[in-house]
Amino acid sequence: MTDHLDWLALVAASLSWLVAWRLCHPRSFWYALGYPLTALRVRATWRKVALGCGLTKKRQRFWFTTVPGLIASTGVVQVKRRWQRISVDTKPWMWLPLPTRHGWRVTLHLLEGQIPADYSEAAERLAHSWGAHAVRVSSDKPGRLRLHVTMRDPLVKLDNLPASPDLLKITVGALETGRPWVIDFRTVPHWLNAGATQSGKSNLANALIVGLAPQPVALVGFDLKGGVEFTPYKSRLSALATSRPECTGLLDDLLGIMTDRMDLCRMAGARNIWQLPPYMRPTPIVVLVDELAELYLMADKSEKDDIAKTSTALLRVAQLGRAFGIYLFCCGQRIGSDLGPGVTALRAQCSGRVCHRVNDPETATMTLGDLDPAALDSARAIPAETPGVAIVAGQDGQWYRARSHYVSEATAEHSAQTFAHLTPAWEDLINPNPVADPAPKGA
């Protein structure tokens, strides 16, 4: 009896120790225990899971069988043949699952006639079969694909925005894979940030401001909400426009700056400002636009020419800005084609896409439409209770579910004030002083 009690006590103590380990240090628990058990289970059950998810193919195989082929009328059992050619369900070849921070990933070899979309369709079924939070599919080689499985949602709470030391490369949140979500303007120069009200657009802009404020860049705000969003950050903005006429003036200035930089690059024989020697290189400019639709909305026909002018200027900045260090980050609740051809053309220039929760399917289609349709479905499925969650497409051509780090207005304002001394004056950007070579030849 005491023996039994001892055993029970031992089992209970081990279990509570395991539970405590899992709660206190989930990462080491996952690598040491969770992942090996999961990998064994996944490999052992792969045939059944693939069959259940419709990912197998029938193939003719020689199969060893002891099933009687014929019962003769004499009652003698005859085994007609032991090796038979029969049709069997073949599963896709699976490599060993490898652990990731929030789950695991595995490479599969596609069976004949299969494409990655077949697996994207089955992703939800696979996730349920493995008891996982989500399964994502990517393919970097024909005939092979990779399943990224997340066991728990890494986007539940994110509130420690890390520092972004690299120029124009800002970590704004985390991807569902657990990797950081980075907005790198030098790789993807222009971004569309769409989402319904209270979906987290401004929070993302705050994260960008906090990341960019300590860097040697000029920030420009177009705040079509009458200035309520960006005015608190005015100390770190080189220019701020809060009405359409101000926006038109600021866009003219930007076009002027772009023309000057074109001349500078042409004279120095450079294709873009990054090929110029550092002492000649002009300051990069990040343009933040809030409520993009307001730039295109027409109250009456008298505004038509104004809108056409603004729209063309913004499009020119988007088309040519990259080479001359001018980058766009455009936020809006609605970015539909009903706003006119200017928006559609601008969208084509913005290869960075962020789609938060949206109310109308058209904005999701407009923001993500030319990506995988599964991205669209995921954007529509973002719940209202998780502001900051978005579908993101960027540098690697893939789409991800991501969430921005929570950055309050107070934090962004504090950051703007702390680094106010780094704000380049707008006049200096419009009329740059000619810079002399600090180390002339022969000196």
Ligand SMILES: Nc1ncnc2c1ncn2[C@@H]1O[C@H](COP(=O)(O)OP(=O)(O)OP(=O)(O)O)[C@@H](O)[C@H]1O
């Ligand atoms: N990543 C996040 N984590 C936690 N809370 C967030 C996150 N992003 C936004 N929120 C919260 O969600 C609410 C709405 O966010 P935000 O103001 O950024 O939305 P919005 O899309 O800009 O709304 P609007 O268009 O009305 O200005 C805020 O209270 C904010 O604190």
